[in-house]
Amino acid sequence: MKLELKGIGKEFDQGNGKQVSVLKDVSFQIDGELIVGILGPSGCGKTTLLRIIAGLERPTSGEVLLDGEPIVKPSPRMGMIFQEHALLPWLSVIENVSLGLEMRGIPARQRQETATKYLELVGLQDCASSRSYELSGGMRQKAAVARALSLEPSLLLMDEPFSALDPQTRAQIQADILRIQEKTAKAIVLVTHSVEEALILSDELVILSSRPGSVKELIKVEIERPRDRMNPQFLEMRETVLAYLNGGKQ
């Protein structure tokens, strides 16, 4: 898997004829099955950037290439996990997970098997016939992860997926993500506003400047896994990243 962002810029029409620039000349690439965290001050366009990678929005300038092919619309080669779980409430959990397979024309028996496999992977096999509103927040996001995995994409995109969860659930689901990533070898792009979450999960960090967002710093996170939040190396890294975010370090 190779994802390339080349000079991504995005301007929005404010409605009064004025253009507001949200992203400016964002370029970086991800080569291999890495977890890349995107951090930046609020309003810097990190969610917009992720949506552009997903093909849900078109950039004003620049292009996104996935294995050399330009992304111009949503592609099942990428799975997305939204801030809000976005499960369809009239379907059961397993129906949600197998919906993409159904639209792809995969026979029912095989759909069932694949969906069950991914529900087991996230630990939701016992909730297969529940509806999304019967699940807790953490379980909903796990179901959304299983749904995103079901089409076997090479890249997972996550838009602050755990921000609405309580700290304990959040830590647990972060561990799940690491386990799943190791097992399925996916590249992951994670947008988050939590420095700690980014450092727990990521192999690399992209730090964006404030609006209009542009790449301020690319950082490799070379802390051994499993990572301990109290480890001196971790704490030192955290200070460095925070300094970048607050505009200190140039």
Place this chain on the structure above:
Amino acid sequence: MNRNLLKLLLPAAIILIWEAVALYLNNPFVLPDLRAVLSVLSSPTTDIMGSGSLLDNGKMSLFRVTLGFFIASCLAIPLGLAMGRWEAARDIAGGLLSAVRPIPPLAWVPLAMAWFKIGLASMSFIIAFGAFFPVLLSTLAGVRSVKQSWLEAVSMMGAGELNLIRKVILPGSAPEIWTGMRVGFGIAWMCVVAAEMLPGTSSGLGYLIMYSYGWGQTQIVVAGMVAIGIIGILIDQLFLIVERRWFSWRANDR
């Protein structure tokens, strides 16, 4: 106090007052007594002065209303989905529809008769007009209630426009559409009775009421009205049962 008893209180009081006034007036043409009305209602299959039985006329009205309602739904739901989804459809149809909407269905009676003569076609036309707008407006509201995140999540699976409509927009707006159909059926039921009262009709509960009135048989008029009310309640309950069964997710997903 028991709530069911409380619900029965007002109807029981009205029946008592009615009966008292009827006995006091002793004029069955102005106000028939309860016994006369009940005796009509208790033999729904008996022919009434050559105009057919209560049951047959009720079936006729139900058939007409179902046909008109079906036509209205078949037009309003696809149009509502299109207008809700595509701006162009909204621009093309919106102006005309909002100009036609304030015209009451019964104002179409003369034109309907001129175009289709008196009969099933003209009645279906009027009924369909009555049911069309509630179904259309609620379909529009339903499409608007579909969350953007549902659409985006499903388009990430590679869904095209057709699949988005089939798998997200239609099921996502179904509860609102159903509510609109329930309201629309209620209006259609009022329209059919009114349409059947027009000269030239020879069946249906509306006709039965007017015919009996002509013969001074007020107890049949009242019995016919009660039958109209009962059928209306039953159909509304049917809609509610389906709503609770199929669309319970709507109330839970908040």
